Each structure stands twice: as structure tokens, then as C-alpha cells.
Amino acid sequence: MSTDPLVVFTPSGKRGRFPAGTPVLTAARQLGVDLDSVCGGRGICSKCQVTPSYGEFSKHGVTVREGALSEWNAVEARYDSKRGLKPGRRLGCQAQILGDVVIDVPAESQVHRQIVRKSAAVRAIEMDPATRLHLVVVDEPDMHEPTGDLERVARALKAQWDVEEIAADPTLLAKLQPVLRKGGWQITVALHKSHKEAVPRILEVWPGLHEGGLYGLAIDLGSTTIAAHLTDLDTGEVKASSGIMNPQIRFGEDLMSRVSYAMMNENGAAEMTRAVREAIDALAVEIAREAEIDPALIVETVFVCNPVMHHLLLGIDPVELGQAPFALATSDSIAMDARDLGLCAINPRARSYILPCIAGHVGADAAAVALSEEPGKSDDLALIVDVGTNAEILLGDRSRVLACSSPTGPAFEGAQISSGQRAAPGAIEAIRIDPETKEPRFRVIGCDLWSDEDGFADAIAETGITGICGSGIIEAVAELRMAGIMDAGGLIGSAAQTGTARCFAEGRTHAYLVHDATAEGGPRIAVTQGDIRAIQLAKSALYAGARLLMDERGVDKVDRVVLAGAFGAHISPKHAMVLGMIPDVPLDKVTSAGNAAGTGARIALCNIGARAEIERTVRRITKVETAIEPRFQEHFVAANAIPHATDPFPELSRIVPLPQVSFNTGGGEDDGGRRRRRRRA
Template sequence: MLMNPPPNLTDPLVLFMPSGKRGRFPKGTPILDAARELGVYVESVCGGRATCGRCQIEVQEGQFAKHKIVSSLDNISAMGGKERRYAEKRGLADGRRLSCSATIEGDLVVDVPQDTVINAQVVRKSPIERTIERNPAVQLCYVEVDEPDMHKPLGDLDRLKAVLERDWGWEDLLVSQHIIPTVQATLRKGNWGVTAAIHQDLESSRPTIIALWPGLHNEAYGIACDIGSTTIAMHLVSLLSGRIAASSGTSNPQIRFGEDLMSRVSYVMMNPDGRVAMTKAVRGAVNALIEKVCREGGVDQDDILDSVFVGNPIMHHLFLGIDPTELGQAPFALAVSGAVHSWGSELGLAINFGARVYVLPCIAGHVGADAAGAVLSEQPHHQDRMMLMVDVGTNAEIVLGNSQRVVAASSPTGPAFEGAEITSGQRAAPGAIERVRIDKDTLEPRFTIIGSDLWSDDAGFEADAARLGITGICGSAIIEVVAEMYLAGIMSEDGVINGALAAKSPRIVADGRTWSYVLHEGKQRILITQTDVRAVQLAKAALYAGIRLLMEKLGIDHVDTIRFAGAFGSFIDPKYAMVLGLIPDCELSEVKAVGNAAGTGALMALLNRDYRREIEEVVRRIEKIETALEPRFQNHFIHAMALPNKVDPFPKLAAQVALPPKAEPASDAEPGQVTPRRRSREERAARRVRG
């Protein structure tokens, strides 16, 4: 469990290196839980089930006089059944243990190897620059209030409200309770001149005085925040001018409880204090970002008067303090789907006590307020052309439509595109391979790594690689390398690596009963295994099947334009996404990344309250499709396992990219027919994806 009883001096002392963080924990505490409590970031994709192997640690033996610790392997629990099964199946290097299974039995010095530390990943979220007509929900109003008159026994607050109605037209004003005790002192300090911040979200709602300053005050700011499962992005904006004063992002600290969304739901289900811990973590990160953007923008946190938040349903619920357990199981019921109106003080936000919070509505159980923000940003409901919007993540969000009709769904792609389930996979961080090309004749690769602009065959690359390391392969490169392997003939359209090519190139190596491709030979060998290819196929097939279901619902056979939303989408090459069969055929020039469209939508709703009404109305009209209940999902999934697809043509792609010839079907097979054995295997995969 995360929350341990208060430690005493008889509890074992645990020191984590290289961070140097230490603490005392009762015997029997899993090492991973101790790491989480101390804020030591150790990867755990599986949520502590001893299946992913990402949480490996090493126990140091010996006397550490500086820290007054004698660490021994005798002070860690013996290997249990789950850990032993993992070691037998996947292997554990000498001295390595799974921190989710190994428990503390005495004083320990625990080394967290670099390959299991959650790196400070590259945060790549920024709003799209655009002109937004301002009509904010908060307005500053300076007034000069009549002094008290013994012959007119009207209270100070009542006279303030009267002059706000006379000078500014505000009728039937409400006043935030926290302001009432301060009104008299504020009026006198300002010599009867004060500035009131009035909040009115809806034209039909009663306006409210949420802040009051003596004299003239002309600073009013808001924050637009996108809470993602991996990163949190925030923009500090002047409500008076629309100017972005500062933008920043950070890793979501909830990552220490589980890499993907379902791992975090599992953590809540398995730990009574899990929801509280994750809510505290995400609000703490939001407050740290508020402090950072205010410092960078030279803004007083007390001048933040309004805020807009977006996020996927699970992040939405945890930020609001709602247990997300119901989102982890059918029918994926949201606690609240409509827009949420709250106060910053109720959520513990480090902004003006009277500041308001607006959270965009969620579309469905797994299509959240972030998707609503992207819809607001890209405006498919105002387009004549058919627009497909995709946010690729562990649970991809898909929106398709135009001015006539809009449909939405989510598709469980899993964490493959985020580096999990891939042998050498990792998140985007310095040293990660992010671009890949393979020579069709020699099968030799060239690649780039994050932190360097050079390709691996450029002069000077080795110096950059020595400085940064070549640490693994991130999501954009995972898509590119599998697509390039297909284009180079290294694997078939069914994703099978051709072992016969081992005679042609040392890059093709035996890997048990299958074959792998050596992308990089170095201190850390980076392989693309048959299992890796299979994981990518499963992920892309789930996404494409979801898209095809929405296309069927609208009765269309093609889309006119495609938008990749989200931070990851900004780094997906449209050509390789289409070669892989991640998205349907379309003119490549019509496939565009729109960056943090969810954050842009939040910015629009912050600066213009009319956009809040617009997205609330649009979300009510969006038709939600549950892929798990659609019988056609399985057929689409099976066909989408092939590259780019077993049956769907890609003429626009073929006009620009030389695709390998499709394999000829057996003489007694129908075009696009899958062999019984392969179909059976892929049907099982489709059923697992659908849950």
C-alpha cells in the first residue's frame, strides 16, 4: 500500500540511489511502494502485477558508513511465484529483482538502474497560434462608491452593488462569501474607489463578484491546462489582451503509480488510498506549473481569476477527486459527463481564492474533455469536408464528421506506441531513436536520436551519441521502423520477418523460433523483434478498426482530411502512419498534425465563454460508438493486421509511395481472405482488444 503507518526507528532504513532519497518502512513493504512514497520514479507499466519487468532494481551489498546502513541481499524477500515465473519466461539479469514483488526485510541500499528510471521525458505540448475573439467569463470593473450617509442607511456592499449596476449594468449581483468580510476595509483603503472582478459564465446565470481590490487594478489572468496521462501542459493568458504570458509543461507524476491509464485504475482498485494519492499528485503538479508559469510570466498568482481544464476521462475524474473505478470496466460509466463548474479553492489550486474552474464536457466513457477540446479547436462540425481526428495514445480517441453529423469512439491501442511492450521501447527522452530509414538494397539503417539534428551516418553523430547515449526507441520511430521494414522487404504484409534474408544481411538475426532486425549494434543492442512487430500490428489494427466502424456509421468509404491531435501526433510522419495502416487512405498533403489541439480548445474556452456553450451543444449532438459492442469490429481488426490492410485499397498512398506487391492469395481463396489458422489467431487477438 502507498500509505504506510508513521515510521519508527526500528523500521528498516531504505536508501535509493542515485537519487539519494531515503526513508524507513515496515518490514514487508514492497520496494516499489517505498519508491513511490519517496517520489523515486521507477517504471511500472503493469501496475505491480510482475508482468512488464520495467520495475527492476538492484540491491547493493556492504557497509555504507556515510549513510549508516549495512545492506544485504538477506534483507530482501525471497523470490515469489510471480517473480519466478517472470524470470523463467523473460529472464532477470544477475542481481536484478522486480521491485513490485520484492519486499523490504531489513536495511537496504537500492540502486535504480538507468534503464528503469522514468526519464524526464521531452514535453512537447504547445498551443496552435491563432486569433481568438475575446469574450471572457471574468471582467474587471472599476467604480467609485458613494461614501456612507447617515440619512441613507445603505450598507457598504449594497452601495457597491448599486454603483456596479449603474455604471456597468450588472444586475442582481451575487457576492462570493470570502469577499463580504473584506468589503469595508477594501473600500476605505481605496478611498472609495475599488476594482471588482465579475464572473458570469452564462448569459442566463447571475453574475458574481469573485475578487475585490482597492483602487484601480488592471491585471486579470487565466490558465488553460491539458492534463494528459503522460504530460501536463499549461498556458497563462491575459484575460484583458489575450496575450499568452507563459507556457510550460511537466511530466504527470501519476506515472509512478502506473504508466498507462488502466494501470492507474487498477492501482485505485487495489489500494484504498490510491485515488487520494493520485488526486494529490496531479493537483500538486498543476500547482507547481502555476507557480512556474507565473514566475516566468512575471504574474502574481492572486491575479489568476479563471481556469479551464481538459483531460481524458480518467485524468478528468482523478483531478476532480472522483474515483475512476467505473471507467475500468463495462459499461465505462462516467461519474459526470457534462461541463463542470467549480472554484479553485475547492480543488486546492494556488490561484485567487475566488477564481473559477471550468472543465469541458466528456464525450463518452473513454472519449474525454481533451477530445472535446480538440473538436472545439478543429471545428469539424463547421466543415463541409469529412474530417477525421485521431489522438493516438494507450486508448486512442477518434472523432469523425462534418457539419451534418459527427461520431466518436475510443479504441484500445495499448501502450506500444508509447514504448511499452516493445523490447527496446521507451518514452520520448534525450537519446531515444525518433526517426528511421532503411536502405532497400543493403538493409542498413540510418536514424536520428532526440537531442541531435544529425543522422547516424552524418559526420559528428558519434560525438552526439556519446554525449546523449542511444537509449532505446520512442513511439514515432516505432511506427517508422516497422513501416520501413515492410517497404524494404524485410517483412511481409502479414508482419512476418523474413529469416531467409539473414544470408544477405547480418541485420537479420535468429531470435528463438523467430527472427529480429538489429537496428543498432552498440553497448545497448537495439532489436526489433517479431514480438515487437506483432505488438505494433495489434495497436494499429485496433485504431484502424475503430476508424472503419465510424466510417461505416456515416456510410462513407473515404475521408477528405485527417488531423493528428496530441503531443505524440505532432511527431508522426503521415507517410509512415499510412504505410503502416494506422489511418485510412488520404492525400498525404491533407494529413496534418495539429499539436496540442486539446490545449488550444481549452484556451479558446478560457478567452471566450461563447465557446463553452458551443462545445457543450456539440458534445450533446456527437454520436458515441462503443467499439466493444460492434460485431463488425472483429472483421475490421483482422483485415487491419496486414500492412497497410488486407482488403482496403490505398490508391492515394500508392501514387506517392512504392508499396511492395501484395502476396497472391491461394488459388482456392477469395481476395483478402485470411488463412484459417491466422484468422483464428487474429480473432482471438480481436476479442482480447474488445475486452
């Protein structure tokens, strides 16, 4: 076994061993990691910036010690003095691998940058924001009636707007006097009225009539991605939506890996808190620039997130969420100053509101989905599934709503897949396999044409075909099943068994070749047995969670299914059903809600009454804990089959008859990739 240092790149998850002294950029290129470089490794362009992480990473099976990379050199020092490097950053062309190391490739260093597909859904929202603008005429100071400027502003608000009492941050006082005088004693006040605080507070003031608008950020803080919607607090219009990868991925792709990192590394939780706060602050600057507004006009933020992200955002060690009874530090909603969350780029007196959590593994993101989709007001039994690295599932109608979370892992995001990548231009996002010829055709992100259509090659000339993202691998596995290339157990047959040379041997199993561009120096993209297993595990966890809620309600079927999140917007209901991700219902009863968690965040941002409503609603939701429920494991095992080992799928069978093939029949030396039966003792 090689003793060379192991390097693990995130967010791709690609890893390999390299001789000590190998530059990080060289290792990245050999592994096919998406790390940019323009200057040829001379330390001039800065495109290859990376962030090494230190400590114990149980998920990756590696401990990273100081000295894992070479010392800061003169080239990096020169670049830093002239253009600046963010704290912790290194130049990949200069830093050399000396020991086991985990290296994060930030979004700006990637050639094919992640597309965070969480755009804002069109939604009519009743506008009643917590922060409103008030124009007031203030009495001038009078030596015979000595009062402070703030007190006279308060008096004007009471007389002209029936505001009984106000509060103001001390930082406002330095600004108040010159603004009053510049405005000729007429000013516009941004007044924030929280349903959690008795006294409204002034967040900002402008001379005269302010017509520059007032904005808030609705932020969906996910395990993998962070999406934000810049919203006009007067009209509810979304001015811009943007997103970035969650930089905590380098500490672990799933939630429990991050909890483990916090447990095993001193200050590990603080390190993850700092990383995500800096990312959110940078995202606020980016989205304000995109909308061409002054970041100081952003006076409110609303956050939705799962419990682990919730704790890490607040600077709370998530260790208790990693073990029964999965106790939250608090499940209540939180209202606080945005600057206490490290948001320095927006208005210095901006306020933040974090939706309540439902339970230890069902967080504010699930509460936001409940606010958006309102299962408790549904006349029929609705199953709402928000799929991500951790799936949030709601089942309910007017009589009762239940909720659970299910650890699906990062496979749906394209991680843990041999040719997998995040959603970026050039990634295969949709695929179809002809059941007769077994030939594939596919579509990549950034191009509307299918691979067998005229003009496809020219259309993708700039991006190329780079890999397969989450939506692509989900469709690929379902298509393999429908084409008879893969059996119900998830086994791919040999070329002889399937009738296509695209099935090739890979060790004791087989894989299916989707695209081969190695002759032109491009990638070879295949679906392997390991890829299918990763998808089976993810979809089984999702289906088992849904079945567990159905058991609690005493039902074997639901009336409709709502797919939420990026998954819901980019995967067809038919492929989801063939895979067995969701219970069997008529396909016209499967709908997409888009980014429902983000929509819930926008509703809470734009309507103060919605905040009180969701706080009441979460108390009525029944939480089911999958981690300690023995039936979860039973459902999980049965759901490994595609679509399912025991549950009938009559609605699916009416429109998609699945081939009855089996490639697990035992055999001799060349058994076509089929598993050999163990001899009985």
C-alpha cells in the first residue's frame, strides 16, 4: 500500500495519493479536479486559490496536521502584498503536498462554476413587512424646551404615525443629527416592528423623502448550497437571486460528518461558523452588486436552515444533535441583530429573523416548507418532499401534519458518483436510453439541444461535456432500469446479457458507458455499479422516511406528492417514480414546488403575520424520529430494490412496464458481473 500523502479535494470528493512535494495544482489536474489556472503555475493569475483544512476528518478517513502543505513561499508573499489573499488561502501552483490533506476548491477557483438552481418561485405574497418607511416632520430644537433630536423624532412618530414608543441603536445617533439638518427637519425613517419585541426600533434614517427603496434577504442556508433572494420590502419583488456552495463542505459533505468534525477538533464548530458567516456576507455583497443597489439598503435578513446549520450559524456547537435525544439549544424562532451573525456588508443595524425548528433533525427549512405549502390546510393527504443532502418530509392534511428528516447524503447532488459533479455548464442533467438499441442521448446544462440533435457539438464547444450532475445520475439509473440494462436489484448486466457493448466489465461488476471523449482529451463518463449503489442508498432513505410517516397515519397511499427544492424542479416525476424515490401515485398528482424553503423564507420576510403563524404551526406538527424508529430500517432495506421489493406500484405499471430481467444468477469464472453465491458452511 502506498505511503504517499493522501489528498482529498472538496466539493468534488476526488482523492488520490501523490509523492511528497507535488504541487496542489498538479494533483488537481491529474485527478480531474475543476481548479482553474491561466498563468501556467507561475503564481501570477491567482486563479488556482485553494483552502486547506486541518484536523480530523472521519468522513474522509484522514487526519490533517500542520505542515501538510509546504510553507508559504516568496511567490505567494509577493502576490499577497500586491493583491491580497483571503485568510487561509494558498496558491495551488505554489503550495506543495507534504502530508495527508483536505483541500477545498472555492467557487471562484473553479472553471465550471456551480449553478445553484434555487431561483425564486413566482408567488403572490400579502405584503406586511416588519420594516417600513415613514416620512416625518420633526420639530426644530428650542432652547426654551430642551429635548434631544431622538426624543423629538419619537414625538413626531407618535403624533404622525401613532407609534407609541421607539428604540434606536447607539450607532444611529451619530448619523441622526446631520440627517435631520440636511433634510430641513424632514426625514424618512426605516422603522422595524418585531412581533417578538414590544418596542419598534429605528434601523436607518435619510434626509427628506427617501425613494431609494428598502430591501431584505431571504436566505436558504443548506448543507450543500446557500441561496439568497434580494427582495423589495415595499412590493415583494425579487430583485436578484444568487447562490454559492456552502464552504463547510470541506469539513464534511453531510451533516453528521460536520458534527463529527466539531466533536473531534478543538474549535471545529467555531471554524465552521466562521466559514459560513463569511460566505453569507460575501453573498450579500454579490447579490447587491447584481441588483445594482447599495448593500446598506438591506435592512432585514430571514434565515431557514436545518438544525445543524442553524446551530453553526448561531455559533452553537452542534454536538448534541449528533446523539440521542438530539436536543436543540432552542427550537424557538430567533430575532437578533444581523451583525451578531457576522453580516458586516449590509446595513449595520439590520435585523435577522430565523424561523423556528420543528425538532432535533427537522429544522427551520422544514418549517419554511410548511409555511409555503400549507399541508395543514390541504383537503387531501399531501406528501411534501424537500430533497437535499438531508431530506425534509411532511405528510398531512387538515386533520394532522407529521414531519421527519431522512439522511439521503450527497449522491443526489452528484457527489460520491464516479463521473459526478455539481450542477455547472457542461454537466449532463438529463438522459434517455433507447430500450431497443440501448443507445443514450443526453442534454447538458447550458444547452437546450439533445446530444443527437444537429448543432449540439457546436453549442457545447465552449463548455464541453464535463461529467454528470445529480439530476443526470437520477435519470440515468431510472433509464437503465426501463431499458432492461439494470435489474430490479440494481445490477447492470454484461454486454452479452444486455445486447449492448456499452456495458463493459469493471472488476467483478459492470458499468454502462454514457460518453467517451478520451480520444479528444475529454472525460469518459459512465454509470458504475458503485454509482447505482450510492443512489439506491439515498433513495431508500428518502422512501423509508415517507413510508414511516404513512405508517404513523395508518395509510398505504397518499393523494398527491409535492417535490420541493432543486430536485423537484429538475427531475421528471416518472423518473422519480421508476427509481422508487416516492410512493406510487398518478403522475399528474406529482407536482413541483420549486425552492419551497426559499419561498417560505420570502413569505416570512414580507409578512410579519406569517412569522407568528409558522411559530404556532410548528407546535402542532408531530415529529417522527427516523434515527430511533426500528421500522425505518425495515422500510430502508425493502426500498433498495428499484422501484421497491414489496410495495406495489400500480399507477407506475400502467404507464411504464418495467422489464423483468435478473443478472444475479451466479456462475463460473466469467459470470458477467453477477454476484457469486456463498457456499454454506
